[in-house]
Amino acid sequence: MKWICMSFRCCSFAAFLKCNIIISRFGFHRFQSHWYHSSPFVDSKNKRLVDTLHSQAVKNGSLLNLDVCNHVLNLYVKSKNLDLAQKLFDEIPVRDTQAWTILISGFAQIGSFGMVLNLFREMQMEGICPNQFTLSSVLKCCSSVSNFQLGKGIHGWILRNGIYRDVVLENSMLDLYLKCRVFEYAKTLFELMEKRDTVSWNIMIGAYLQAGDMEKSLDMFRSLPRKDVVSWNTIIDGLMQKGYERNALEQLYHMVENGSELSKFTFSIALVLVSSLLLMQLGRQLHGRVVRLGIHNDGFVRTSLVEMYCKCGRMDKASLILREMHVDSLRKKFPKVSWKESMTEIISWSSMVSGYVWNGKYEDALKIFRSMVLELVVVDITSVTSIISACANAGIMEFGRQTHAYVHKIGHKIDLHLASSFIDMYSKCGCLNDAWVIFRQTSDPNVVLWTSIISGCAFHGQGKEAIRLFEQMRYQGIIPNEVTFVGVLTACSHAGLLKEGCKYFSMMKEVYHIEPGIEHYTCMVDLYGRAGCLNEIKEFIHENGISHLCVIWKSFLSSCRLHKNIEMGKWVADNILQLEPSDAGTYILLSNMYATNHKWEEAARVRSLMRKREVKKHPGQSWMQLKDQVHTFVMGDRSHPQAMEIYAYLDKLIGRVKEIGYSFDVKLVMHDVEEEQGQVLLCHHSEKLALAYAIIYTASGTPIRIMKNLRICTDCHNFMKYTSQLLEREIIVRDIHRFHHFKHGCCSCGDYW
């Protein structure tokens, strides 16, 4: 074999000196695989050899031969030496379609899309006619940069010339139109296509799902005579994305029954599905299959496995998988782990951090976070972004700040990516001011940067400011995306701006052609709910066909509670419990709603139903960071080393705030405890404990930041308001939905949350 390779080298070398006749005579096909996999030219390390060939060719004048030129050009492109290719290309006296195409494809492959578009323009100006190879490279670029105009132009050109009607090219066009959000174009093209293959169908099935036309999409899917893995994956994932988790599961079972092949895509999708439905048994079966198929090394699959075990509360299993992964990448340390691998690893670490947070184990989250930073095989700047987002979600600002300092220390510029994640981190950790500093320091903001500051303002209840920013952004010609609209709508709902919210919701659909997703709908329901338009919510749910979404109903239910509409509340709760019979929050909300309105028997019935169905309550926890320690508090828990002190101080504090007008909101406690006991339960809510601890151990006058995994209760909210007034301290509480800034006895949420 070695000999063959050697002789091949000589022959091809000769071939380039004496034009390319010898290659074809030598029986090129015999060495096909070598040509691609071990040919010295394809390997970029052999740049020198290619160079030699080039200079030899220049010396003996064979570069005058266009064929040889194209060959050498192709070698440069294959070995990714685009600068050399460009240089040679400029030297070629007469350039044909092939030469242009080779260069264009080279730039397309390394992702220099701007370059491709420029070359294509030049090519047209020189009057050179593109062929299907050229068009396909250019279309790929158009689709990556969403260049609708050019794509449409090419499409028209193809139709006029009518010669390149090839299914692959038309599929690219479909994709392009969908990426540019012109669904109608795609639909028309699909109908006009002479030949459609499975890929075409898959694209359209995915598109209909994304557009929210579930029926049409399912019809198309069912009518497909030959479904491949991608068809199944598309339908399962799409259903899941739109919140039809049960239907997605059903399709997954169909897929297995049909004996379809399962790919790594299937597993990573299926595992996400399993984690949201908390079906650990099925998850373990999938895990087994993954191992048997030997695809457990795939980054995506592993991350989904880690996440699945985290969500199901099996942190031990999750950490085991993470460990295995880490050993693997250490083994791969030489040669250096690739960027993609290191990203994959960090994403898994981050999901582990959020897994601990999700399970209320904040100390462990911090521990794993620390080892993540210490043990990371590769710390490149892109991985820092993931670390920051882990800080943001876990609400551990000190680490985020340290990471910020680290970036400064290594002298890296804060680019748009970093800036956006810092803004997100600071605002999610309760420091909107720091987020603003970063925003102001960043020049040339893009849509992501704008979105992060807009969402930051939204979380903190600064609705008007968020809207002002949004309009300013639009004024500067930046096109908002779906995430931006989530921010804007959240801002409207948290600030009670009903009219504005409706305006932006229709603007999103009509002006920017963005199909609303679950988050957008939830914001709208919140918005109506806050304004007390309960009947409008009913209509809204009906009009938009979103009655299968649990989150929507839950938001509806809290509005019913707030506006004390028990009738509607009961109806809504029934709807939720049909969808999710074991949702603890619903039972608690419903029973509290009865209790608030003195319907003790009804409340008791709900509680006992909850016990009968063995619904487990997610325990309320609060945490705060002091230096580099996270302190966690659970209601009534006395395991903290300073517990005695904390409880004693809390009792004293309660006495003092009572003097300035605070009183217990006993209505929210379970009715079956005596009033005195109820007071005891309330005053030991986790956020109160955290507050007491914070006051004892932090300097007076500094703001206090507390994180909570559930929604803050009315009584604690009240308590925080009075305490902020009494001690003249700013108290910032992040609950599951938003921030509450308590200052001088008021809260930024305006008592609606």
Next chain:
DNA sequence: ATAGGGTTAG
């Protein structure tokens, strides 16, 4: 085989 290519995932 001197030029290219489409759909699905965190």
